[in-house]
Amino acid sequence: MLPGRDGLSIIKTLREANIVTPVLVLSALGEVDDRVQGLTAGGDDYLVKPFAFSELLARLQALARRVHPEQQRTFLKVADLELDCLKRKVTRGGQKILLQPREFRLLEYLMRHEGQVVTRTMLLENVWDYHFDPQTNVIDVHISRLRGKIDKDFAKPLLHTVRGAGYSLYEA
Amino acid sequence: MSQLQRLLRTTAFRAALLYACVFSLLSALGLGFIYWSTASYVEGQVDARLRLETEVLLNLYQRQSLPALLESIHRRTQEDQQRIYFYALWGPDSRALAGQLSAWPSGLDAQRTYATLHLNDVIKVHDSHKNDLVRVLVTDLPEGYRLLVGRDLHEEQAMLAHTFSITLSVVGVIFLLAMGGSMVFGQASLRRIDTVNRTAGDIIAGDLSQRIPLSGRDNEFDELGRKLNEMLNRIEQLMAGMRQVTDNVAHDLRKPLNRLRNRLEVTLLEARHEDEYRGVLEQSIQDADELLKTFNALLSIAQAEAGMKRNDWGKVDLRELVEDLADLYGAVAEDKGIQFEWHAPEDTALRLYGNRHLLAQAIGNLLDNAVKYTPDGGHIEFSAQAEHSIIRVIVADSGPGIPAADRNRVLQRFVRLDSARSQPGNGLGLSLVSAVAKLHKARLELADNQPGLRVILCFDKAV
Numbered sequence: 001m002l003p004g005r006d007g008l009s010i011i012k013t014l015r016e017a018n019i020v021t022p023v024l025v026l027s028a029l030g031e032v033d034d035r036v037q038g039l040t041a042g043g044d045d046y047l048v049k050p051f052a053f054s055e056l057l058a059r060l061q062a063l064a065r066r067v068h069p070e071q072q073r074t075f076l077k078v079a080d081l082e083l084d085c086l087k088r089k090v091t092r093g094g095q096k097i098l099l100q101p102r103e104f105r106l107l108e109y110l111m112r113h114e115g116q117v118v119t120r121t122m123l124l125e126n127v128w129d130y131h132f133d134p135q136t137n138v139i140d141v142h143i144s145r146l147r148g149k150i151d152k153d154f155a156k157p158l159l160h161t162v163r164g165a166g167y168s169l170y171e172a
Numbered sequence: 173m174s175q176l177q178r179l180l181r182t183t184a185f186r187a188a189l190l191y192a193c194v195f196s197l198l199s200a201l202g203l204g205f206i207y208w209s210t211a212s213y214v215e216g217q218v219d220a221r222l223r224l225e226t227e228v229l230l231n232l233y234q235r236q237s238l239p240a241l242l243e244s245i246h247r248r249t250q251e252d253q254q255r256i257y258f259y260a261l262w263g264p265d266s267r268a269l270a271g272q273l274s275a276w277p278s279g280l281d282a283q284r285t286y287a288t289l290h291l292n293d294v295i296k297v298h299d300s301h302k303n304d305l306v307r308v309l310v311t312d313l314p315e316g317y318r319l320l321v322g323r324d325l326h327e328e329q330a331m332l333a334h335t336f337s338i339t340l341s342v343v344g345v346i347f348l349l350a351m352g353g354s355m356v357f358g359q360a361s362l363r364r365i366d367t368v369n370r371t372a373g374d375i376i377a378g379d380l381s382q383r384i385p386l387s388g389r390d391n392e393f394d395e396l397g398r399k400l401n402e403m404l405n406r407i408e409q410l411m412a413g414m415r416q417v418t419d420n421v422a423h424d425l426r427k428p429l430n431r432l433r434n435r436l437e438v439t440l441l442e443a444r445h446e447d448e449y450r451g452v453l454e455q456s457i458q459d460a461d462e463l464l465k466t467f468n469a470l471l472s473i474a475q476a477e478a479g480m481k482r483n484d485w486g487k488v489d490l491r492e493l494v495e496d497l498a499d500l501y502g503a504v505a506e507d508k509g510i511q512f513e514w515h516a517p518e519d520t521a522l523r524l525y526g527n528r529h530l531l532a533q534a535i536g537n538l539l540d541n542a543v544k545y546t547p548d549g550g551h552i553e554f555s556a557q558a559e560h561s562i563i564r565v566i567v568a569d570s571g572p573g574i575p576a577a578d579r580n581r582v583l584q585r586f587v588r589l590d591s592a593r594s595q596p597g598n599g600l601g602l603s604l605v606s607a608v609a610k611l612h613k614a615r616l617e618l619a620d621n622q623p624g625l626r627v628i629l630c631f632d633k634a635v
Contacts (some may be wrong), residue, residue: 031475032529033484052461102499128500132472132533133465136540141504164454 008041015042022063026051032131054165058117065116076111079171081150081158083111092150102127103146110159110169119166143167184361188354196347203339210335214328215307219286222309225257225321233313241319245270256324258306264316271320285310288325305329364393368400380408420586421470424598425463432459462598469600473585476530476607488531490522490563494556497532501539501554508543511551521558524631526612534608537601538567538627544595545571546624561634570624579618605629 011023022045025038030048038046045059074085080093088104090097099107106127110118120139124130143159151157160168179185233241245259249271260271289306308322367385374382383404384397439452498514505512516522542552550570557564572591574582581587583606588599605627609616615630 130532138500138504141507
């Protein structure tokens, strides 16, 4: 709660004035409804208080990158790993890699956030569209499967684990 | 406030008092009417006697002329020792010819007139009777003579006065009885209310076990008391439940916090290598994350139990949900060497109205448990099926299962079976499932999968 005015109306005013500065909403209200309200008001991301700093940092980095309108990019490339969104095709070093649909979305999300730390919560929210804490580390299993497909047979690993925070895809 | 003041303020007393007043007024009207009709009956009787007396005298006059009339008046006056009747005859020249009257009473001149006069106006009396009333009948005779016949109303008045005093005392007695009745009535209701008040006071003072005593007469007060007692039972139950939850929260969070604190303390005891510090810090963060997870789970349960925020509800396709969750958890199961099978037919009957995120989390918790407790080489079966209006979501594993005696207990917060202590967890998973099930009016069944646990979430769309 901001003094005198609520944050959502400020975002609306900014957006009406054609100011596209990315906005990350930090709020104590964590319902799905509240998230939807925050995002429709013009917020770019929504994080519920209390949060871990690593989570905030990862999301801020993601937002800072998004300023360039790269949503339209349909061809992603990190080192020799290539992903074609239209043909749903992934190759590494020219070698075709077969991915399940969900693995494809996971990789696409990681590649669009190349070099940034992506937290488990971000992955669960953006790739699976769930907002909850799974008790077991389900995301880790999916990451390790993806890693087995894109990194295992190659000399340089691209998908890195960031201890205590999440994952990051980059060429070391 | 004195007891009397309280009594006077009770609704029962006031209602009874009102009835007493109305009833007294009505009986006063009824008895008044009786009094009035008695009085007019008596008057009619007196008038009839006067008329009769006059007729007799008139007959005498018409048949035997004036001297006979005078004779008769004289004789009657003589005979009437008690002076009940009065007679007078005036001549055309306004001269008194016979009778006791000293002077002609004023205001009497019309033919055949009845009138009620004071005795004193008719004859001169010097005793206590001078204010008694006299009823007179004046008749004009031919040739200017005038005849007056009167009767002392002393007896009639005494009778009417007696009737009046009886009427008055009866109305008084009725009013007093009604008043007394309303006091008793008000007092009785006040006593019953007082027992309720006393019980409420005890409960406010902190003794939640107090109950309103019932009279056993099965009246409206007993009915009220029973309902209030029922309410108190429910409140006591909820309070006990809440106290238990709070105790459990305190107890279960103290352990990990202590562990965290002790680790930090031990680390500070002596100088260590930087890598060691880093390791301890990372572990501490992990512990803190676990604590946060517990709190989040508690909040989710509270939210599901409160059942609020219906506006993030909508149509949920359970087939889609099952497929998503199977994708999410199937990989984990296979990683552990568990055979994972899922099945959900493409069927519009698998759609229901609910909160997708809560449902996903609840079913996710069931899958979490299944993966956690199923040994390597075991199998998990995950399916959704619709039959008539009933949708079943089933998670069945080949783990150790839950003994029948513990199946209700594990739904409570923080309850962990001894056999599960070796696994990470906070004992909140099934509590959330139970709360979400209740929120969706679904039945949660824990059954034996022989071997293993079979959890069935049973949604009835007809409900």
